Amino acid sequence: MSAADEPGRGLRVIVDPGVCLGGGQCELICPDVFEVSYVSRVRVEHVDPLHADAVRTAADACPSGAIRILDGDMAKGGGEPRT
Numbered sequence: 001m002s003a004a005d006e007p008g009r010g011l012r013v014i015v016d017p018g019v020c021l022g023g024g025q026c027e028l029i030c031p032d033v034f035e036v037s038y039v040s041r042v043r044v045e046h047v048d049p050l051h052a053d054a055v056r057t058a059a060d061a062c063p064s065g066a067i068r069i070l071d072g073d074m075a076k077g078g079g080e081p082r083t
Ligand code: SF4
Pocket: 015, 019, 020, 021, 022, 023, 024, 025, 026, 027, 036, 039, 040, 058, 061, 062, 063, 064, 065, 066, 067
């Protein structure tokens, strides 16, 4: 496995507060990255590789699709977020 293939390398995560329902599933799954008060926000936009799988699980579990993951070249500002 090359360094570029490492899980979580270059991973960024954002939450759309206009779409978030505030139920808190993301925080239950990965509290090191997500924090929910009224709506969810990310504690750290650039995700530690240790949390990459949990962030992907949280995005899959999000009922509103508010969590966007950007990785690879998109994490550097190019391209559209992956939903
Ligand atoms: S799981 Fe999705 S809708 Fe629920 S609090 Fe997190 S971002 Fe918001």
